[in-house]
Amino acid sequence: MKNIVEISDPKYPSLLKKIDQPPEKLYYKGNWNAALFEKCLAVVGSRKMTSYGRQITAKLVSEIAAEGITIVSGFMYGIDAAAHKAALAAGGKTIAVMPCGIDLIHPEYQADLYKEILKNDGLIISEFEGAFPPALWTYPRRNRIVAGLSLAAMVIEAGQKSGSLITAGLAEKYKRKLFAVPGQLTSTQSKGTLRLIKAGASIVTCAQDVLAAYGISNHKIPGEKLRSLNLNKLERNIVEKLQQEPMRIDALSRLLEVTASEIGTSVSLMQLKGFLFEEEGKYYVN
Amino acid sequence: MLIKVSSASNSGLQTIAIDVEINVAGKGLPAFEIIGLPNKAVDESRDRVKTAIINSHIQFPSRRITINLAPADIPKEGSFYDLPIAVGILASVVGYQLPEESLFFGELSLDGTLRHTRGALLLSLFAKEKGIKNIFVPKASANEAAIVKGVNVYPIESLNQLSSYFSGEIDLQPAKYIEAKDDWMNAQAEFDMAEILGQEQAKRAAEISASGGHNLFLVGTPGSGKTMLARALAGILPSLSEKESLEVTKIYSASGRIPPEGSLVKTRPFRAPHHTISRVGLIGGSTKPQPGEVSLSHRGILFLDEFSEFPRSVLEALRQPLEDGSLTISRSRERVTYPSRFVLIASANPCPCGYLHHPKKPCLCTSREVEKYRKRVSGPILDRIDLHIDVPVVDIKELAKDRRLKDELEPSAIIRGRVIRARETQKNRFFDDGIHTNAEMKNKHIKKHCPLSKEVRHLLQQAGMNFQLSARSYYKMIKVARTIADLDDSRDITVSHMAEALQYRPRVQERE
Numbered sequence: 001m002k003n004i005v006e007i008s009d010p011k012y013p014s015l016l017k018k019i020d021q022p023p024e025k026l027y028y029k030g031n032w033n034a035a036l037f038e039k040c041l042a043v044v045g046s047r048k049m050t051s052y053g054r055q056i057t058a059k060l061v062s063e064i065a066a067e068g069i070t071i072v073s074g075f076m077y078g079i080d081a082a083a084h085k086a087a088l089a090a091g092g093k094t095i096a097v098m099p100c101g102i103d104l105i106h107p108e109y110q111a112d113l114y115k116e117i118l119k120n121d122g123l124i125i126s127e128f129e130g131a132f133p134p135a136l137w138t139y140p141r142r143n144r145i146v147a148g149l150s151l152a153a154m155v156i157e158a159g160q161k162s163g164s165l166i167t168a169g170l171a172e173k174y175k176r177k178l179f180a181v182p183g184q185l186t187s188t189q190s191k192g193t194l195r196l197i198k199a200g201a202s203i204v205t206c207a208q209d210v211l212a213a214y215g216i217s218n219h220k221i222p223g224e225k226l227r228s229l230n231l232n233k234l235e236r237n238i239v240e241k242l243q244q245e246p247m248r249i250d251a252l253s254r255l256l257e258v259t260a261s262e263i264g265t266s267v268s269l270m271q272l273k274g275f276l277f278e279e280e281g282k283y284y285v286n
Numbered sequence: 287m288l289i290k291v292s293s294a295s296n297s298g299l300q301t302i303a304i305d306v307e308i309n310v311a312g313k314g315l316p317a318f319e320i321i322g323l324p325n326k327a328v329d330e331s332r333d334r335v336k337t338a339i340i341n342s343h344i345q346f347p348s349r350r351i352t353i354n355l356a357p358a359d360i361p362k363e364g365s366f367y368d369l370p371i372a373v374g375i376l377a378s379v380v381g382y383q384l385p386e387e388s389l390f391f392g393e394l395s396l397d398g399t400l401r402h403t404r405g406a407l408l409l410s411l412f413a414k415e416k417g418i419k420n421i422f423v424p425k426a427s428a429n430e431a432a433i434v435k436g437v438n439v440y441p442i443e444s445l446n447q448l449s450s451y452f453s454g455e456i457d458l459q460p461a462k463y464i465e466a467k468d469d470w471m472n473a474q475a476e477f478d479m480a481e482i483l484g485q486e487q488a489k490r491a492a493e494i495s496a497s498g499g500h501n502l503f504l505v506g507t508p509g510s511g512k513t514m515l516a517r518a519l520a521g522i523l524p525s526l527s528e529k530e531s532l533e534v535t536k537i538y539s540a541s542g543r544i545p546p547e548g549s550l551v552k553t554r555p556f557r558a559p560h561h562t563i564s565r566v567g568l569i570g571g572s573t574k575p576q577p578g579e580v581s582l583s584h585r586g587i588l589f590l591d592e593f594s595e596f597p598r599s600v601l602e603a604l605r606q607p608l609e610d611g612s613l614t615i616s617r618s619r620e621r622v623t624y625p626s627r628f629v630l631i632a633s634a635n636p637c638p639c640g641y642l643h644h645p646k647k648p649c650l651c652t653s654r655e656v657e658k659y660r661k662r663v664s665g666p667i668l669d670r671i672d673l674h675i676d677v678p679v680v681d682i683k684e685l686a687k688d689r690r691l692k693d694e695l696e697p698s699a700i701i702r703g704r705v706i707r708a709r710e711t712q713k714n715r716f717f718d719d720g721i722h723t724n725a726e727m728k729n730k731h732i733k734k735h736c737p738l739s740k741e742v743r744h745l746l747q748q749a750g751m752n753f754q755l756s757a758r759s760y761y762k763m764i765k766v767a768r769t770i771a772d773l774d775d776s777r778d779i780t781v782s783h784m785a786e787a788l789q790y791r792p793r794v795q796e797r798e
Binding site: 250264 | 770783
């Protein structure tokens with residue numbers, strides 16, 4: 001049996017029908033389960049994800065997906081892939097919309113993620129059949145499905161001319177709720193999202209902001225990890241500094257006037273105990 | 287009349303005896319021939335010798351001269367046969383009695399003077415080994431040969447001078463034995479560690495690298511000071527020991543890199559070849575196997591800037607020298623082994639454009655490109671590098687403002703003191719093992735010299751799981767921890783030492 005759902009089919013997602021030029025046919029891989037389409041959130045963002053983007057995607061998406069919201073994204077590397085991964089990690093549902101024929105995996109090197117999605121009852125869909133190659137014009141077409149399937153869209157990191165702004169524009173056009181995650185004013189990967197916020201997109205400061213749009217209100221914020229209180233003085237100083245701002249060992253060494261060797265030792269130990277984690281050389285308090 | 291003159295030929299660092307047989311025939315048409323598989327340089331020796339003799343105002347015999355280089359089945363190369371050939375002809379024409387137990391070696395200039403010739407040290411070592419008393423070498427090469435005690439090195443300026451000596455008109459004094467003293471120059475580094483602002487962790491990594499002989503991989507954006515750090519590292523290394531100095535000088539002598547009048551190499555080599563270097567250039571080779579950069583940096587530093595830009599085939603060739611500390615070059619005609627015990631300092635950008643994670647400049651690379659760029663250096667090569675460190679870009683202006691900080695920066699000389707102490711500890715530890723540094727430890731040495739307490743082993747296991755350390759990385763961490771403990775004057779590796787060592791683990795595998 002061919003995995004196709006036509007527009008006339010009752011299984012065809014009703015939200016998607018409401019957009020201009022809905023796809024006539026949807027090709028898919030995985031088990032088509034109507035429940036998947038009930039509460040969808042489009043999560044899109046830059047391919048050039050920063051470490052902040054990675055962190056915040058993991059945090060927000062896992063909390064949202066854990067509440068049963070289906071995460072829809074475009075399977076591109078960067079924020080898209082991070083969103084799919086976060087949804088899977090939280091044991092949630094996810095749908096990947098491909099910019100190419102249903103038989104292709106694009107980008108190819110994310111084949112592992114592709115398999116993971118299918119294994120965990122996710123869905124891969126595309127309006128293109130067979131081995132239709134991705135092209136410049138297929139990406140915006142794909143974006144309209146991502147936006148069309150979802151009640152709301154959340155943009156995490158977007159550059160000045162990011163493709164995710166197209167998805168955001170489409171979501172607004174389809175009268176869907178638009179969320180944008182703020183970033184640093186100095187980051188080029190925040191230019192797009194900040195512009196969206198200025199233009200009226202809802203600002204996201206926690207998962208609850210998004211969940212409220214789906215009528216979920218009693219979302220519990222995972223409690224702060226219990227921190228062992230027997231930190232020594234140096235460790236306490238380090239944690240204190242890192243809570244203000246994540247930084248490198250060099251900077252800690254200068255601020256605390258302690259050798260890099262001693263800081264390195266403490267930081268390694270605290271990292272192994274799970275108090276700290278490292279991203280691109282900078283240390284963060286967990 | 288048949289004359290035999292002794293000489294010797296170098297192949298790599300090996301030397302073999304060569305007999306130069308000169309026959310000036312009583313009959314026959316005038317001719318001058320060299321046999322015994324001469325190459326072009328040896329063949330051209332005829333013209334040099336003939337012109338030099340004539341320009342020394344000595345009658346060149348108009349007779350049939352045959353030169354045989356024995357053993358006749360080994361190919362002969364090089365220009366140093368000039369002197370033995372000329373000496374043989376002079377002896378047969380003028381009838382000198384040649385001194386016994388003597389080796390002759392040197393290239394002639396057309397005016398009859400002798401030129402600096404490569405490999406004089408090897409000749410001198412060979413003479414000592416074989417119990418040959420005298421060697422005659424060009425004056426410019428005599429200092430190099432006079433390092434060896436117990437061999438009379440006669441510095442020769444010209445054919446005329448030698449001829450006068452043979453005829454008893456003048457007396458020649460052997461060059462003075464050059465003693466290896468403790469007045470070694472400290473490696474003259476371009477930069478002092480105190481000149482480098484910030485980079486506290488990278489400097490510490492450099493200190494550990496210098497102490498334990500660990501290879502070091504620096505990753506950072508352009509302008510973050512990777513090159514400066516590598517060059518400053520040369521200044522914190524201990525000076526060469528007498529034995530090491532001789533090893534280095536041998537390689538430099540064999541490849542003709544000792545300047546005229548030069549002698550022992552006293553400073554640790556610092557080699558920084560450009561990334562367009564060929565494989566032969568890096569590891570050595572060509573038809574007559576010459577030492578490459580890996581051997582020229584023996585006992586010193588091989589600095590490979592822009593590590594990811596080196597062709598993969600060139601980098602892969604580093605595996606054997608990194609592992610074994612020596613390198614065997616096999617060619618159809620000969621096999622040559624050169625030592626190559628160097629500390630590799632590699633530096634690379636984090637991505638093709640270089641500005642990944644730069645606080646101000648945007649990175650223009652896609653994550654795919656970054657991934658690809660990182661993979662240019664293969665796992666096996668990275669596995670052989672013990673210390674991995676990020677060198678972030680620092681705001682120099684900001685740091686320079688802080689006077690207090692500037693005044694407190696440690697100069698290279700103090701760091702060097704600690705390095706020397708740590709090396710001393712290692713020397714005593716490895717007395718029976720035939721190795722010098724912690725980095726050279728093989729698994730059996732690690733078992734013997736690095737017993738780990740239960741706590742340390744637990745920490746390492748925990749790190750192994752959390753940081754996905756490979757089995758090889760596991761051993762590297764122990765080696766680095768050993769060096770950190772040595773710097774700390776500690777007999778045992780403690781939890782702190784191991785925790786610090788973990789800072790220098792490769793982070794490549796962890797990245798998504």
